[in-house]
Amino acid sequence: MKLCMIGTGYVGLVSGVCFSDFGHDVICVDKDNKKINSLKRGIVPIYEPGLSELVIKNFKNKKLHFSSDLKDSVKKSDIIFICVGTPTKKGGSSADLTQIYDVSKELSTSINKYKIIITKSTVPVTTGDEIEKILLKKNKKNKFSVVSNPEFLREGEAIRDFTYPDRIIVGSNDKKSNKILRNLYSPLISKGAQYLNTSRRAAELIKYSSNAFLATKITFINELANLCEKTNINIEDISIGMGLDKRIGSRFLRAGPAYGGSCFPKDTKAIISTADKFKSDLSVIKSVIKSNKNRSNILLNKVNNLLNKKIKNKKITFLGVTFKANTDDMRDSPSLTMIPSLVKKGASIKYYDPTGYKIEFKKIKNVYFKHTIKEAIAGSDLVIIHTEWNDFKSINFKNLVKGKKFIIYDLRNIYSPSKIKAQGFKYYSIGR
Numbered sequence: 001m002k003l004c005m006i007g008t009g010y011v012g013l014v015s016g017v018c019f020s021d022f023g024h025d026v027i028c029v030d031k032d033n034k035k036i037n038s039l040k041r042g043i044v045p046i047y048e049p050g051l052s053e054l055v056i057k058n059f060k061n062k063k064l065h066f067s068s069d070l071k072d073s074v075k076k077s078d079i080i081f082i083c084v085g086t087p088t089k090k091g092g093s094s095a096d097l098t099q100i101y102d103v104s105k106e107l108s109t110s111i112n113k114y115k116i117i118i119t120k121s122t123v124p125v126t127t128g129d130e131i132e133k134i135l136l137k138k139n140k141k142n143k144f145s146v147v148s149n150p151e152f153l154r155e156g157e158a159i160r161d162f163t164y165p166d167r168i169i170v171g172s173n174d175k176k177s178n179k180i181l182r183n184l185y186s187p188l189i190s191k192g193a194q195y196l197n198t199s200r201r202a203a204e205l206i207k208y209s210s211n212a213f214l215a216t217k218i219t220f221i222n223e224l225a226n227l228c229e230k231t232n233i234n235i236e237d238i239s240i241g242m243g244l245d246k247r248i249g250s251r252f253l254r255a256g257p258a259y260g261g262s263c264f265p266k267d268t269k270a271i272i273s274t275a276d277k278f279k280s281d282l283s284v285i286k287s288v289i290k291s292n293k294n295r296s297n298i299l300l301n302k303v304n305n306l307l308n309k310k311i312k313n314k315k316i317t318f319l320g321v322t323f324k325a326n327t328d329d330m331r332d333s334p335s336l337t338m339i340p341s342l343v344k345k346g347a348s349i350k351y352y353d354p355t356g357y358k359i360e361f362k363k364i365k366n367v368y369f370k371h372t373i374k375e376a377i378a379g380s381d382l383v384i385i386h387t388e389w390n391d392f393k394s395i396n397f398k399n400l401v402k403g404k405k406f407i408i409y410d411l412r413n414i415y416s417p418s419k420i421k422a423q424g425f426k427y428y429s430i431g432r
């Protein structure tokens, strides 16, 4: 089948590449010419393990193409995936659907035969209905189907997640598109993925509900970690003990900093906004957002206490600044709240991240990128392990920096407290 991915970001590029690897002809379209030109030269603009190799392989095999001509690419394709961004509206909390509707208008003039138009982007309930209205202005009803097929991949594990998903959700209101999509996904279904066909609106809501639920799990365990710190209980025991109950499950029950990233913060806000529109109260998710917002304050208070309430002129190191490991994505990373706040209180920050320098800190005074862990921690008063990169899991702090002993605040519970304390460091972690 001939596929077109509109929007060549984390979702569009990964799914496009994986579809091409299954043998389909895929055109990845983006309005960002720079991105398309570098992809044509084999340069992948994002950090995602294994992605570069797959892009180069399928581009060479001529299964994967890149273009900035949306109309031409749509005309050549049978199935169109809309994978553009749906960020939070500026100054609001609902999803900004400008990119979705702009694309819908543009592609509505290129429907030269029956096509399936799919939202892979995360879109609020009724977005599919709106897209259908836009397409109907220029096309007959039998020329297209509008389907919701939300994506559940996680950055850092995107290729694996796309290739071995737990489930594939297809929200279609007609049998024809459902049949074609079941066939498109047959290589994944035969490997064990559950295929669930629902109404279009249900598929749209499944995506938001799933993200809101996962955000709730994280927030839940983060709050319990606060209680554990006050009661001298190890949060890891609680996570394991709870997770062994199959009704609960162990994943997303690891205490740490606030949840961040390109999805949970914006999607929890957007689902509330949808519920408000339909006069329905999602009070649990509202309190999750509130609790998560407060999470960075709690951690910053702890930093203040660790430094005897004297942050001014202290040298603080961040190991990792992305919201999670194995990605370069900085969107809504907790470091974006924590670092400026510490700088405001007079601290000087050095950071090291395996994905390199971050433009987000360019305009903040006293924030310095260092090329190695050693350079980043030299002379530090406090080292904060912010992201759980493998690179940080077996640092021999004692050998790396001779002499001065700094405090270590491990937000990911990577190290064994007793072992690291035995090396002479003051060590603090989360909920234990």
Ligand SMILES: NC(=O)c1ccc[n+]([C@@H]2O[C@H](COP(=O)([O-])OP(=O)(O)OC[C@H]3O[C@@H](n4cnc5c(N)ncnc54)[C@H](O)[C@@H]3O)[C@@H](O)[C@H]2O)c1
Residues within 6 Å of the ligand: 006, 007, 008, 009, 010, 011, 012, 029, 030, 031, 032, 035, 070, 083, 084, 085, 086, 099, 102, 103, 120, 121, 122, 123, 151, 152, 153, 154, 155, 262, 263
């Ligand atoms: N990033 C994730 O982990 C993830 C996971 C699941 C779902 N999602 C959802 O998928 C969607 C995309 O997320 P992302 O992280 O890939 O976004 P992204 O910002 O990385 O990529 C979006 C791309 O769309 C392009 N674009 C915007 N308007 C365009 C147009 N008119 N024509 C062509 N290209 C256009 C942009 O230039 C950009 O390259 C969002 O709705 C997001 O919530 C993201």
